Amino acid sequence: MIRIEGLSKSYENIQLYKDFNIEIEEGKTTVLLGASGSGKTTFIRMLLGIESYEKGNIIGLENKNISVVFQEDRLIPWLNVSKNIEIVLKAYLEPDAIQNRIEEILKLVELLEYKDCEINKLSGGMKRRVALARALAYDGELLIMDEPFKGQDYALKLRLLERIKILIIKEKRTVVFVTHDMEEASLLGDVLLKFEERPVKFYKI
Numbered sequence: 001m002i003r004i005e006g007l008s009k010s011y012e013n014i015q016l017y018k019d020f021n022i023e024i025e026e027g028k029t030t031v032l033l034g035a036s037g038s039g040k041t042t043f044i045r046m047l048l049g050i051e052s053y054e055k056g057n058i059i060g061l062e063n064k065n066i067s068v069v070f071q072e073d074r075l076i077p078w079l080n081v082s083k084n085i086e087i088v089l090k091a092y093l094e095p096d097a098i099q100n101r102i103e104e105i106l107k108l109v110e111l112l113e114y115k116d117c118e119i120n121k122l123s124g125g126m127k128r129r130v131a132l133a134r135a136l137a138y139d140g141e142l143l144i145m146d147e148p149f150k151g152q153d154y155a156l157k158l159r160l161l162e163r164i165k166i167l168i169i170k171e172k173r174t175v176v177f178v179t180h181d182m183e184e185a186s187l188l189g190d191v192l193l194k195f196e197e198r199p200v201k202f203y204k205i
């Protein structure tokens with residue numbers, strides 16, 4: 001269980017979070033829904049330890065490995081598709097296992113034939129899928145995805161959702177997934193939470 005207790009966070013004169021409490025269940029996919037600007041990305045950044053907060057505790061993430069699809073792709077432009085993924089696998093897999101994992105995940109996101117392609121030669125939606133592939137490939141204790149399906153056509157998105165659901169169940173992943181899309185949320189999520197501002201409150205859907 002990841003527990004957030006008594007969290008308070010403000011930006012200048014906006015009190016975004018005030019004594020906020022939430023529990024995230026392990027082995028489940030928790031979806032964060034809510035209007036633009038309600039504080040979902042800030043929440044994720046606080047979980048990752050890259051955003052400060054005034055008060056509160058985040059318990060259960062100490063020394064955990066987290067894989068992330070950020071709102072931005074954050075790919076390394078001078079490495080090809082395969083190398084962008086390899087970089088996160090090197091620390092814990094042998095070369096053969098790395099290649100197998102890269103192929104498995106690139107197949108999942110329908111980019112296997114682009115494995116040696118330069119990042120700059122990909123479309124925006126394809127870059128997004130490389131970012132998604134990199135996060136899925138790394139078997140962290142928590143997977144965070146912030147709007148991972150941006151730029152995908154509808155039919156492809158449904159195929160991705162179906163395959164990711166299978167992978168997540170097979171690998172017993174704990175997932176926090178941010179989206180505005182109710183269909184994505186209900187296809188992938190176990191627990192659906194709607195964030196409301198301000199300060200942030202949430203309710204289960």
Ligand SMILES: Nc1ncnc2c1ncn2[C@@H]1O[C@H](COP(=O)(O)OP(=O)(O)OP(=O)(O)O)[C@@H](O)[C@H]1O
Nearest residue numbers: 011012014016034035036037038039040041042043
């Ligand atoms: N670095 C910052 N400085 C000042 N205000 C910020 C900063 N980052 C976010 N905010 C404000 O905090 C609020 C929440 O932003 P956040 O990005 O967490 O929302 P969100 O729910 O993720 O939105 P979206 O769905 O559009 O991504 C917004 O009002 C935003 O303007």
